Amino acid sequence: MSKASYWQRGETLDYKNTGSSTIEANTVVELTGRVGIAGTDIAPGAEGDLHVCGVFEFDKTGTNEIAFGQPVYFDKTGITDAANNGETSGSKVAHLQVSQPRQRPQETQRYL
Numbered sequence: 670m671s672k673a674s675y676w677q678r679g680e681t682l683d684y685k686n687t688g689s690s691t692i693e694a695n696t697v698v699e700l701t702g703r704v705g706i707a708g709t710d711i712a713p714g715a716e717g718d719l720h721v722c723g724v725f726e727f728d729k730t731g732t733n734e735i736a737f738g739q740p741v742y743f744d745k746t747g748i749t750d751a752a753n754n755g756e757t758s759g760s761k762v763a764h765l766q767v768s769q770p771r772q773r774p775q776e777t778q779r780y781l
Contacts, residue, residue: 681718686711697727697743704743 677683684705686692692711697704698719705719731749735741741748 680722681708681720683716684711684719685716686713689713692717699743699745 682705684698684707690713692698692707694707694709696707698707700719700721703721705721706723706725708718708720711717727743728747729735729749730744730747731741731751733750735748735750739750741750742752744751
């Protein structure tokens with residue numbers, strides 16, 4: 670039987686910035702099959718926290734209505750209901766869960 674050792678709570682995860690520029694706080698960072706949100710600035714070569722649980726506000730880039738609890742995807746600009754942003758080949762997307770939709774007075778819809 671396999672065993673596991675407790676490492677840390679799962680609301681935030683340690684993340685090493687392997688890039689050459691700073692990841693600014695609140696930046697959406699794509700991971701394999703999901704996203705994390707940088708909790709603080711993460712300098713190149715440094716470790717920082719990515720929030721992987723919580724409620725976050727994103728711009729809505731898809732044109733279809735998104736129902737409460739419906740899976741959505743990050744298309745590098747915002748969230749959409751289209752798994753590959755309507756494309757037929759391989760753009761990498763991340764699966765999120767929509768919380769309560771909210772209308773804003775501006776043209777852009779956002780979801781909280």
